Amino acid sequence: MNRRLERERRIREHIAAMQRQRIMVIGDLMLDEFIWGKVSRISPEAPVPVVHVTRESAYPGGAANVARNLAEFGISAAMCGLTGRDFNGQQLIKLLTAARIDSQGILMSGRFPTIVKTRIIARHQQVVRVDREESIRLGSADLRKLGRYLEKSIAQMNAVIIEDYGKGFVTQELVDLVLRLAQEHKVIVTVDPNPANPLLWRGATLIKPNRQEAFAALSLPESEAPGAIEAAGAPLLEHWQVPYLLITLGEEGMLLFHPPNEPYHSPTRAREVYDVSGAGDTAIAFLTAALAAGISAEEATEIANHAAGIVVGKLGTATVAEKELIASYIDNG
Numbered sequence: 001m002n003r004r005l006e007r008e009r010r011i012r013e014h015i016a017a018m019q020r021q022r023i024m025v026i027g028d029l030m031l032d033e034f035i036w037g038k039v040s041r042i043s044p045e046a047p048v049p050v051v052h053v054t055r056e057s058a059y060p061g062g063a064a065n066v067a068r069n070l071a072e073f074g075i076s077a078a079m080c081g082l083t084g085r086d087f088n089g090q091q092l093i094k095l096l097t098a099a100r101i102d103s104q105g106i107l108m109s110g111r112f113p114t115i116v117k118t119r120i121i122a123r124h125q126q127v128v129r130v131d132r133e134e135s136i137r138l139g140s141a142d143l144r145k146l147g148r149y150l151e152k153s154i155a156q157m158n159a160v161i162i163e164d165y166g167k168g169f170v171t172q173e174l175v176d177l178v179l180r181l182a183q184e185h186k187v188i189v190t191v192d193p194n195p196a197n198p199l200l201w202r203g204a205t206l207i208k209p210n211r212q213e214a215f216a217a218l219s220l221p222e223s224e225a226p227g228a229i230e231a232a233g234a235p236l237l238e239h240w241q242v243p244y245l246l247i248t249l250g251e252e253g254m255l256l257f258h259p260p261n262e263p264y265h266s267p268t269r270a271r272e273v274y275d276v277s278g279a280g281d282t283a284i285a286f287l288t289a290a291l292a293a294g295i296s297a298e299e300a301t302e303i304a305n306h307a308a309g310i311v312v313g314k315l316g317t318a319t320v321a322e323k324e325l326i327a328s329y330i331d332n333g
Helices: 002-018 063-072 087-098 140-156 172-184 211-217 228-240 279-292 297-311 322-331
Strands: 022-027 029-042 049-062 076-084 102-109 115-122 125-132 159-163 188-192 244-248 254-257 264-266
Touching: 002 279, 002 297, 002 322, 022 063, 022 140, 022 279, 029 063, 029 076, 029 087, 049 063, 049 087, 049 115, 063 076, 063 087, 063 159, 063 279, 076 087, 076 140, 087 102, 102 140, 140 172, 159 172, 159 279, 172 188, 188 279, 211 228, 211 244, 228 244, 228 254, 244 279, 244 297, 254 297, 264 297, 279 297, 297 322
Parallel strands: 022 076, 022 159, 029 115, 076 102, 159 188
Antiparallel strands: 029 049, 115 125, 244 254, 254 264
16 A cells, blocks of 8 residues: 555656656647548448448547647647648647747748648547648748747756657758757657658657667568567667657557666556557657656656556547556556
């Protein structure tokens, strides 16, 4: 019982420290739409289910889902990205504003439509996903405007998250600017990379790939062989030139590399898995908030793992409530 009370005291202290942080998220913005319905028959036109729609919902997606995870946990979040100058872009801005996320760093462009991912869900399962997107290419005027915003804003942050979904917003020029400003103001930077967009990350604090992305970054086929992922740690740290590396392993948990310490493995904290959508977004949000609060990398990994374990037990791109994290930490510690 004393150990249980000690765990509760400790996680509550960590949460209070995390909620005092200010974090900026930079990356590809999307609108996540969900169409919920029931299936009772197969279409006579083709061998596909007929979904009778019962409700629809929309949430900030992509990098905006990282900011949503922060804000709904009580952490101050600012968003930097690009949307189309269209209805979906306006809807995304409204959703961010309603979630108390600072959207001053979002550019709206008439040259690109807002990226929208529509998921149709029936019987607690995703039936199909429809993506509407075009690759983004930032112009020099866009970069200048972003530069002015970042120059004045990063100094006010405790951390920056770069969330690269490979849609074109995150470029080497933008990354170099962010890393330079973060180093000047002693702000930590964590990165969720995309292997389709290989960039230089020297100066970042931590990079968080999943297993597939880790092997792809080394131009190696994904391997389940014993010890294969552990062997990838040192080459990845050298490749990216960062002090910390966290590889998320799905049902096997997370693996933290921070030489000269031994790799730290945190087994999965998920009890049930309904939907893995957005689990990586949740992981980097909570990991970064914990690191910004001065929590050790090992404990930050545990917090991120507990948070990710909670959201995979929910349908859709979900977030974590404070009471849920406390309960998970106490009961599943």
